[in-house]
Amino acid sequence: MRYLKLYLLSALALFFLACSDDDDGTEFKFDREIYEYSIIEGCGPGAPEDSICYKIRYHYPIRTEDYSGLCVWLDDAVIDDTSKSVSNKQIEKAHDNIDNSFFRKYQKKSSEYDTLDLTESIAKFVKMGYDSLQVVMFCEYSDGGDPGSVQRVFLPFKDVLPPTDVEPLSDSLWATGAWFEWYRPTDRTKVLSPNDVSGKILGYNVVIYSNDPDEDVGKLEVTIQSPAGVDNKGTRLYKRNAYIHKRNDSVLVDAIKVNEKNKNYLRLVVYDGEGYNSEDISKNHFRLIVDGLRTQSGEDDPGYRIAISSWDMVGNASGSEINSSVDFWRQFNTTDSIAPLMARKIFTAEDSLFPGYTKLDSNNRVGILWSRSVDPLKFDHGIEVDSVLVFPRGCNENTCYKNVSNYEIEYYDKLDKSWHKYSSNKEKLYTDRYSMDENGRFSMDYSGTGRFVSDTIRYVAPGDTLILRIRSIDNSEYKSAALVDTIFVSPGELADKLKCPKGFIAVSTSDTTSLCMEKFEHRGADGKFMTNVLHSEAAAACEAMSASGFEISLCRERDWELVCLSGGSLQYGVVEESDSKASDYLFKVCNVSTNDSTIAADIRKRDPHCMNPMGVRDLPGQYQEWVMGRSEDTAAVLKGASYMVYEGLDRESIAYCTNRAFPYYTRPGYTQDTVYLYREGTLVDTVYAADTTRNLHKKITPKDFKDTIQFYDVVDKNGKVIGKDFSLYSEYKKGGKAWLDSLGNGLTYKPTKKEAVFLTGEKSYYRQAASFYKSPTIGFRCCAYKK
Template sequence: MRFLKLYLLSVFALFLLACYDDDEGPEFSFDREISEISVLEDCSTDTADGRSCYKIRYRYPYHLDDYSGLCVWLDTVIVDDTSKAVNNKQIAQAHDSSNKEAFFFEYKTNGRYYDTLDLTDRVAQFIDDGYDSLQVALFCEYSDGRDPGAVQRTVLRFKDNIAPSNVVPEDSVWSKGVLISWDRPTDQTSFHKQGENDGKIFGYNVVIYAIDRPDEDIRDLKVSVQTPKGTDYTGDKYFKRDAQIVRSVDSFYVQNVERSDKVKNYLRLVIFDGEGYNTQDPAKNNFRLIIEGLRTRSNTEDYEYKIGFSAWDEVGNRSGSQGDPQVDPKDWRGFMTTDSIAPLMPKKIFFEEDSLFPGFAKLDSNNHVRIYWNRSVDPLKFKHGISVDSELVIPRGCNIQECYEDVSKYTVKYYNKLDKSWNLYADADKDGIYSRYRRDGKGGFEYDALDTASFISYTIRRVAPGDTIILRLNSVDSSGYKSGVLQDTVFVSPGKLGDELKCPEGFVAVSTSDTTSFCMERYEHRSADGKFMTNVLHSEAVAACEAISASGFEVSLCKERDWELTCLSGGSLPYGVIEEDDKSSDYLFRYCNVSTGNAAIAEDIAKRDPQCMNPMGVRDLPGQFQEWVMGRSEDSVAVVKGSSYMIYEGLDRESIAYCTNRAFPYYTRPGYTQDTVYLYREGTKVDTVYAADTTRTLYQKLTTKDFKDTLQFYDVIDANGKVIGKDFSLYSEYKKGGDAWLDSLANGLTYKPTTKEAVFLTGEKLYYRAAASFYKSSTIGFRCCAYKK
């Protein structure tokens, strides 16, 4: 007996050791928990009292056998915010219908993977009690007594406690002032609505501070504010002086601030807003603050100012530290005024003239135009004696470092007539981009490496023959002071071909060989209201081009070979754009909108990048929209050329953008045969072929009488009642779907049922190219060509 007791004790000890686990706490089975929990703040209809709806969507546990339902506890009274497990008492409270903090949601088999809890009515009492947020604990109950899953939690948020996005103001300075601009920030008002960011902004705190100069009084500087609603010069409408937005417990308000001499080097402003971010017109989110009367930078002392900034939404959430040094000095943004004398700029731009077209700028073989202007200087005194005209004339004895200095850089902007904006050339503010030139005595210019060379040169790239370029030039001195604007217009030579053809408006002259030239639309064809014509049939594209009247020309849809050779530009440009040597794929993506998925750029001509151009001035041959062309033969009339903004899975953008690529639009239809079908047996396998094979053992021969499948054929009719092609579908689909299904198949055309035919379905997919005549897509447009009569 003694040995039996020792044996039993040892077995029990081994059992304990075997069950021992280093991890403390209960173990749970993850497949017995709900997952993918999300909070929906959504009402299908407005509630009577205007409240928001609160719903929890979740995925059922993977293990549904013996699943009874979901225990739900609101707040932390019954289930706290840390426990992973619950006891029988807590589960019982969830089943007690009189308990307002808990309930049980019974599972009823419905064949779905997800379910939704509507908690709107249950959380109303918590909202009325002033809760900002509410914990919801969820626990899956099973009837089999096995290990359960852990408690899951989520949080319902009832109030907007999300700050607006940070504002990053930009500044532009001059000798006695600064212009500070910023865009209205986005504001997410609900934690549960990630995509909605147009909450209203109450206003902005702005603090200007004269650093380490308590003697400088900036309280009464001249201030004006430009908002999307209008301009305020006095501070009685859109801004307020000596004020700031503050928060106190549950409220926020605008309070007046001290104006004592102790803080006279501070200027505090509140700028009012009251609107949310405008996604339709982003330009209407812009604010501008202009402050005048600051100290001018001198040669002996730099006057630095700093600005603090914060944005407040309509419930008092704030982003930014508003410049209080004790909050976060890193949030101060510094700026310095310029000196008191601006650099001088001449009044004219020079260029090399085309010998065939006097007065027009010469366009070189790389589509470059080189411009010149007399170099700018920065006077050191107001009475400098330098005369300003088309050139700067410096009087004798007025040498560098005595009455003027060199400027540090130039800016060159061009006017975009499409969106009526001024744009900086991408490389025009880089160091070393400008070269020094001097007159060559023959009316031209020659390079001169000496500092004494009096002309500056800049090369404008990707210029089309006949372009009109409106330019604005500034020089910038070492203090950041910009000169006055040199604005001038450069008319580019149309070239011999352009002069000979004199293309209709909207067309440019192109040449595909030594003997072949014609006119092509610069962009894809647009309607009278300026919108690109897409989603049209090939026949409609043909009709639109033939309807264009141009004296001396015959206008038609561009022929495939003409389109392709124009794109190739003599065979040197496989993608139809100038200088695509800066990495083709990236270039096509950034400038030509090839395979970006961005339809907005394609549809809005003002958003397109002018750098996607071929040497003859034709725009957007790759990217934007694919284009209908006239095919090379009668059996392939409807052909598509070019690439579009659409992303094609498995195809890289370089491959689809080749000028030589061609496509035949098609629909996928079930493959079928009406020939005799021979079935052959090879062992236990039955093989199908559509012609007799005398080398194998015939199993069965199927003829038309054995065919059990039926196809319905249709005449496809356009808006003018003309039959433009034939299509087909399974008769069973047509019978089941009826006219409504047929309308969806027709894609805006008319499908008239004609015949039904018994067939043998092969189980394959047929790429039905005959559909090209009645295929249309929002990604396909076209362009017209004009040929001399």
């Protein structure tokens, strides 16, 4: 059975951020325009499977006096895609049904909403092959007043969204070959479903190109390793001399004839057929191994290039392969025949208070040194490889070896169980050399004869265990064997003193006060972050934890804030480097206001650089966090920002450590007091207090009120009343139990009473919702306090 999907264009619930409980937000009036319009996609039961059906549901303008109806234009024959207003001539076309336009006459009825069924109107555009269609709407009033601005939506008919780009990463190069890795890209199939990125990938066009036109690459040995297995014959997972392309509405895999003119190209089609696996990213991994290339003959060797494009099931493509010029492709070279030599130990400065542990500086950095690597010129070089490199007498630079051009440093992420490149903030590295004396101590003065090089590992937390992998790279990009070493970082005096429970980190809120805080937001027994919970449920989850000598509870607001401020030195609760802007680490590192919920939910995808100096992770972003407020009236308080984009709010300021957020629902504004109407020319001003300086047009007393509000008790899963809410009585009667259940969001709404009111036409911030507000963007973390 086909189904309906509703995509709201305006949020039903917002957050009101403030530094105190009484701050007011900005109000906007749009009383002569339709609003709360949304697109309903899908057909009813019985419609053919290939039908494309759309409706637009909208709320009548707040001011319906003199409202005549709605002008609607399809496509851009009458109204282009940028106009904010329309002319009388264009309005006439809507009344006369000219150029795919029509007029929707206003007929007052009990409902405040109307629905445009556009299914028949758009059918011809679908047949004409439109990818999407513009729908323009404009209110018309008989009083000649300003009807407001144009509203428009776009109806998508096809999957026109390409997969994300594929970046082939060379993990290893050798004298006659290379291997390349990539991950299955994400693919959106519907414009109206931005969070659904698991569209199936048909496959990949891979092109390997020799810059030497006389080289025949057709005989290269090729192996594909994919989630579906391994294929080194081209019989199952890939096809030689072929390419994916689109012809009209068909996506084809066709053969390419190889001749003397294109023999320096090898074209492959790598098959896929699956969508992005967000549960296990390893199931998205592909590796291409090629062998039989020429050994690099020198620094001027032109080398090779590779390009990969991904293709979805309907023929949308992305990636560098679709560009006509090979200048866009990735350059790579094979290596010479001798790999560089690499030592087997990393040296660090020891913490005098914790023997055997590495010292951590005040900026959360660790300095590392290792014996300088070299690239031998001959196989019988005689150089010994140990914790340092030992050179035999007579083995001199340029006669026995060359210097390497660079080093590659990676760290092992224990969360996602994979290696990641370490990015240094220096442009040119490893040119300075250092010496070690006979007692094994390093002099950090530059030495022309020193045989050690160094780097600085940043964003290190107290007590971290760093697993580093360093490889040297010669001028032909030949990599050495890896130096893999483990560094145990000093936990610091505070951690040694508190001895926090597992999963908690020792933090201080002043020179004399300390506590333990969860390193990440709280996770359940299944390892997933606990979100979409009530404030009371978050508090109960923390209180259910136990640890000897500690009392565990939801973090207190002031404690959370002071830990985030880190003694007042930080604005956002992140280690700040002098060369970084707030926007760099908030959006790129901490996932603030990116709308990327998958990073927030998967601890393996989170960036470890979003960390405060004490090692607490993700304070400014990922999820907003419930904390215990400062008073009984403001117990349910939120701190930090989340991955969600809050329209109209500055993305940086909402992430301040000092910000407080109070959740609320937007509800219709109403009054139960007498209403006074004063006429100003042709306009009527509505006020709620008598004004003796003006001429009264009409007085409406409570007995004249025609509107009705329905009130509810909000009940949790244990049957406890945790708050009160209200809605229009007409919505309750029309929606019934199903509507009430959707309003409850997992809670039970029990109708209690209904009262006559006068609707003001405005929206109010209903803060009493804090006690029963839930959202998938909200989590929490617990704190452990010494008894």
